[in-house]
Amino acid sequence: MADLKPARCRSLSCRDVLLSPTGSTVARSGRCRLFCALVVLCSLLAAGEATALKLEVRVQGLAGEQQSNVLAQLAIYQERKDAALTEPRMQALHRLAPDQIRAALIPFGLYRVQIQDSLTRPADPAGAWIADYRVDPGAPVKITAVNYQVTGSGAGNPAFPKTFPMQVGEVLLHSRYEQAKGDLRAVASAQGYLDYQLVRHQVLVDPANNSAVVDLTLDTGPRYVFGPVTFTQDLLADDLLRRYVRFKPGDVYNPDRLVSLQSRLLGTEYFGKVEIVPHKDPTGESLVVPIEVIAERNQANKFRVGAGFATDIGPRVSMDWRRRYLNQWGHNFRSLLSLSPALSQFNFDYRIPIRDPRRDYLRINPNFTYYDTTTRSGWIGLVHFGQSIVTPGGRRRDLGIDYRYEDFTINDVETDEVNELVPNVSWAKTVADDPLYTSKGYRLKYTILGSVGGLISPTSYVSGVLDFKGIRRLSSKYRLIVRSDLGATWAGSLDDLPASRRFYAGGDQSIRGWGYDTLGPNDPITDETIGGRFLAVGSLELERQLKGNWSAAVFTDFGNAFDPEYALEYEQSLGLQVAWRSPIGQVRLAVAFALTKDQGPSNWGLPPARLHFIIGPDL
The missing domain is CATH 3.10.20.310 (membrane protein fhac)
Incomplete structure (x- = not known):
């Protein structure tokens, strides 16, 4: 029998119950005080005893919630492993046990409980005492009449149930009775009847006839x-x-x-x-x-300094300054400086509340980025002016226009400077039961942007991107995680696009087994990755919980970035991952084998492998 949480709320639901004169006499509060006094007296008498006893408690004839409630209120069961338990105290607790069992079964409408109890001394002094309770719960009390009425100015309000939730012929369950009373109180409060009163609220029980009468009248009073x-x-x-x-x-x-x-x-x-x-x-x-x-x-300023590491960009330090308010119209801003070898960024996000000020705002967002990856390097200066609102369907819609300047180099071969004016719109929605560790949920974002040649921009193009990640728990220990990134750009040629507008694949959040942004169309002369106008990447992952906060997963990532002007190459990896669930999200360590990569020398004949280390929430 498993130890149970002390759930004494069930017995408290008997406070409206009255026993009819035809039934056996039950002095509720007096008996409880007598029980407590006997237990305390026995404890004092046993204080001098030093020998701990072994005790096994058996309760037979019950199951489910009835047995759980009995064990939760049965003192001899709760104290069976107490090192200070002595024989006098054990015998006293055994004498109290039948009444405790009967009291624990009253909330289930069981008033005619028969109990055969025994306390057996062990034949071997080192053996265990056996406390045995054979319970015959008998037939439950059933409701024979319900007197329910709502009076006052709200008597005709349809928010109140026309009939009491407990009906004639049902078993008297005190938890349902208390729930029904609570629901009526909640309705009265929500409907503005602040002075409501339960004029009558009682249950008259006749144990001899296994019958009960529910009597409840609520007077609403005036409506506020x-x-x-x-x-x-x-x-x-x-x-x-x-x-x-x-x-x-x-x-x-x-x-x-x-x-x-x-x-x-x-x-x-x-x-x-x-x-x-x-x-x-x-x-x-x-x-x-x-x-x-x-x-x-509140305090006007909030500061935060952080550090981290990811295999895509290496070690990272960050400094975050948030100004919660600037003026009486609620303007606020957040600035973030993030420094790492491969990607450094300064972002300033100024917001002006509009419409629903909790979630809708105008944005002025200067952003400066320096990047130095295997395939490209350079810096971007950007100023975004936009509106961000939540649509009736629950999606966040960002609508704006960017002025961008990019100075870039691709594989030390292609170098250029580009000024652009880029209108853009995106929709995003995240649904999750828990964003840190999700059992059921998804994240979806799709973006459309472009530029018009001659309007500051040197060329014209339109680009669309869709990012999706979904998580579904298959059983108590297994989760399925799917991810897809799709992108397409319509432009005259790849040369019309700056480095940041081209698609690349590879890395922690793309195709594991390769470095960050190392996959895509290759220049036929230099064999260097130059990016493409299209992207199709997918991932399937099956995770199993191991023990506690630890889990393991097997995954495969596949796809690539590609361009019609260059050879199409399909890449795939297969890997294993271990993860630990932390307060800030999963800490993941994965090894991915690049199945389609040139094999080269290998100690065990395995494909080339790469470690990936990621920290963060699921969605």
Whole structure:
């Protein structure tokens, strides 16, 4: 028998139960106090005993939740492994056990429980005592009548159930009765009946006849509505704050909507403390409840310094500065400096809240990037002006225009400088039960961008990209992870595209087994990778949980970047991965074998291999 969590909430659900005079007498609270006093007395008498006993407790005749609740409340079972257990205390606990078993079964409507109990001394002094309880739960009490009524001004409100959830003929389950009462209270509160009362709420049980009568009357009282919302704070304009309020004066008063308002305001990080104060008329003459929001500003600045490592870009250090607010209109910004040998970046993201200020904003986003990979090097200066909103379907849509300057070199052969004006739009959506360690979810983003030759840009092109990653748990220990990256660019030739607008493959998030951006069309003269106008990369991964936070996976990555003007090459890798689930996401170490790469010398006849180290969330 497994040890169980102490779930004493079941026995608490009996507080409305009354026993009819025809049934056996049960003095609930008095008996409980007597039980506790006997246990304490026995404990004091046994304090001087030093010999620990071995005890085995058996409860037979029950199963499922009934047995779980009995074991949770059976003191002799809970203390069976106590090193201080002595024979006098054990005998005292054994005498209490039948009443504890009966009390634990009452929430299941079992009032005529028969118990055969025995406490057997071991034949061998080193053996174990046996406490045996054979339980015959008997027939459960059933509901023979339900007297249910809603009175007051809300008597006709359809939000209240027309009939009580427990019906005649059903077994009396006290957990269902308490749940039904709680649901009625929740409906009354959500419908604005702040003064509701349970005028009658009791269950009359006749154990002799296995019958019960449910008697419940709820009086709603008057219905309240929201009044005007005022703000007590010294940071933001009231017009901005009112956009966080999702109700208006005259709407039915619902406390849950106030909790949501508090959550929304705290989620902005403008405020460190938010208190919602409803000013209900204590005389009851007015049914309008004005709302006061009292908020204290948060610290303006937030700084963070970090370090990391990934096989694609090597060691990395980062510095992050976030300014939570700049003025009364809620403007804010975030700046990030990230330095690594292969990719360094400075990003400044200035945001202006619009529409729904929780999630919609205008962006001014200067960005400077320096890259130095195996296939290309250079730097990009970019200024993005755009709008970012969440659509009714839950997708984030970014619409904007970029001015870009790129100075690049491809494999020390092709060098150029490009100025571009690039309109762009993207849609993205992430759905996950847990973004750090996902059992069911996906991430989808698709982007369209381009330029018009002669309008600052030297050439014209249109490019579309689709990125997808999906995760599905197959069983308690297995997950299937799929990933796909597709891209296509329509341009006169590959030479019309700067390095950052070409597609490459290879690396931690692409085709493992190759270095970062080392795959793609090769120049037929130099045999160097020069990128392509199309991309098709996929991945399949099957993961199995090993023990605790550790898991292992087998995967295959495949595809490539390609271009119609150059030879098409298909690449594939096969690999193994171990991962540890950390508070910031999975820490993954993978070895990938490049199946389609030139074999070369190998110690064991295996394809060339590459290690990949990745830290981060699943989606």
